[in-house]
Amino acid sequence: MxxxxxxxxxxxxxxxxxxxxxxxxxxxxxxxxxxxxxxxxxxxxxxxxxxxxxxxxxxxxxxxxxxxSLEEAPRQQVFFGANELLEIGDGRISYRQVRRDLIGRTLQILHERYAPGSDTGRAMLRHQSEEGGIVIRGKLEVTIGDQRRVLGPGDAYYFDSRLPHRFRNIGEEECELVSACTPPSF
Amino acid sequence: MxxxxxxxxxxxxxxxxxxxxxxxxxxxxxxxxxxxxxxxxxxxxxxxxxxxxxxxxxxxxxxxxxxxSLEEAPRQQVFFGANELLEIGDGRISYRQVRRDLIGRTLQILHERYAPGSDTGRAMLRHQSEEGGIVIRGKLEVTIGDQRRVLGPGDAYYFDSRLPHRFRNIGEEECELVSACTPPSF
DNA sequence: TATTATTGTTTAATATATTAAACGTATTAA
DNA sequence: TTAATACGTTTAATATATTAAACAATAATA
CATH class of the missing domain: 1.10.260.40 (lambda repressor-like DNA-binding domains)
Structure with missing residues (x-):
């Protein structure tokens, strides 16, 4: 039974x-x-x-x-104006999340902005997930596991987010980035 | 057994x-x-x-x-230079995919560019997946199910990709967009 | 009607998963 | 060394899933 x-x-x-x-x-x-x-x-x-x-x-x-992982029912709201995204930032680093809700998604898309000198600190592994992103503007130093690199416009990253990772804007200019993560990290 | x-x-x-x-x-x-x-x-x-x-x-x-859906092993390559992305475009619409391989991902991230007047046509439902994106530059008319809207820089969309959908650049300027989809649509 | 398929359901027999308890091994403490 | 604790493994007894075949209901055909 x-x-x-x-x-x-x-x-x-x-x-x-x-x-x-x-x-x-x-x-x-x-x-x-x-x-x-x-x-x-x-x-x-x-x-x-x-x-x-x-x-x-x-x-x-x-x-x-x-x-x-089948969903019971399809979603309703599909369009989000620039001012309808969920602002999560803290001043130095801002996240603008597509969709305002924090649950019921399988995919998290963020428009991220890093002020010069800002730093996420080291984040440890979360649940099973993968993430990646593309730099739109500015420069960002990305550390993933034991690898490190400075990415500029058009450059990208993609990794298994069980690896520890860290993002720092080491330039003079604001850095802009679009990232995606599945399942959502928060 | x-x-x-x-x-x-x-x-x-x-x-x-x-x-x-x-x-x-x-x-x-x-x-x-x-x-x-x-x-x-x-x-x-x-x-x-x-x-x-x-x-x-x-x-x-x-x-x-x-x-x-757990992966067996973590990945190796995590950084991708702007010229290392996989170009999938056809001239009018170009897709630059983070990672060069077409399998072994759970997440697909694309840097998309739409020439003025370009149109994806109508795409029908794929496997269970969700997708979303943010417009970086230009204007894009997005149709999802029976809803339609013109999105500009900072605007976004997010939907269950079982819904039929279509993208058209109806402006005079090239449109640039970062999207994510899970699982990958191709 | 009756007949023939095709559908989902039920039941006794069988195969398999789960339990409860014992086993073997390694580690730590006295 | 001995005793105590914690670990993963094994086995006979029990509970549960699966099969094979019959059952009942519906629809299509003659």
Missing amino acids: SNSADFNVGARLSAVRKMNHLSQRELAKRAGVTNGTISLIEQNRVSPSVSSLRKVLKGIPISISDFF | SNSADFNVGARLSAVRKMNHLSQRELAKRAGVTNGTISLIEQNRVSPSVSSLRKVLKGIPISISDFF
Whole structure:
């Protein structure tokens, strides 16, 4: 039986299967399980083993990671005026985040500005995530793990954010940068 | 038993548990399962049910979706000079992608340029993903679902990319934009 | 109607996961 | 050394998932 009902594996599977126009029997055949299994899973009367769930999802096909990260409903607000972004800055370093809310995203996009001499300090690893960015204007010294480099306009970085990292504006001019991170770091 | 060995649930769990400085017994206690269960799972000698895997992951804690999207190893190249980005453009619209490879990322960051009059046409829904961007320079008409708006410098958008969408530069000036998308759209 | 598919559901038999307790090993303290 | 503690592993008993086959309901066809 299942206490995964709150995650609603059954409803998700049913929805995904129907989106792909498959009957329980068709899916079962492709996946190499019985139709009874599909039925019981969709009713949340059993909690499938990971191995059988993977077999089932291969028959659709959808990755198990996508399966578990499916959103229930699409979003509504899609446009954000320049003055509608969420300002997070502290004076020296400012972050302007696309979308005003702090939850319900899988992707965080920031318009960052670094005053001359500003420094993020050293940040340690967060949850599993990746991030990257492109410098638009000015110069920025970026340290990632044991690597360091000064980036100028058009230069970019991309790394696994489990690595410790640090950003410093060592120039005389303000530095402007657009970055993205998934999942959001705050 | 398990044919999920190829996904290496065991190794992932073991790694995640150790990253959080938990012993099998400590994790078991937090999760409400026995230490034997943790041991068997980590050895890939059983394929846990989704419900018990969720219980275990709650003890860490990590979401099941993050768990399944964990990367195996950190990346190496983290800096990209302006001339090292992957040029994907076709003359009218150019994409400069952070990182030169087309696979092994969870996040796609693009520096986009739209010539006056250029148009992406209508793109239909892809895999589950979200995307957003910020206009740096120029003006861009963005259509998402049944909504349309002209965005200028500092303006932004963010949407569930299952919605059909379209970008057009209707101005006299080149438009410059940084966007991010997860997972990558190409 | 009846017939033939096709759908999702149910049930007893079987396979597998999970438990509870014991085991072996390594480390630390006395 | 001995005792005590903590670690991951193993095994028989138990709980649960999965199968195979029958069941019931709906729709299409003759």
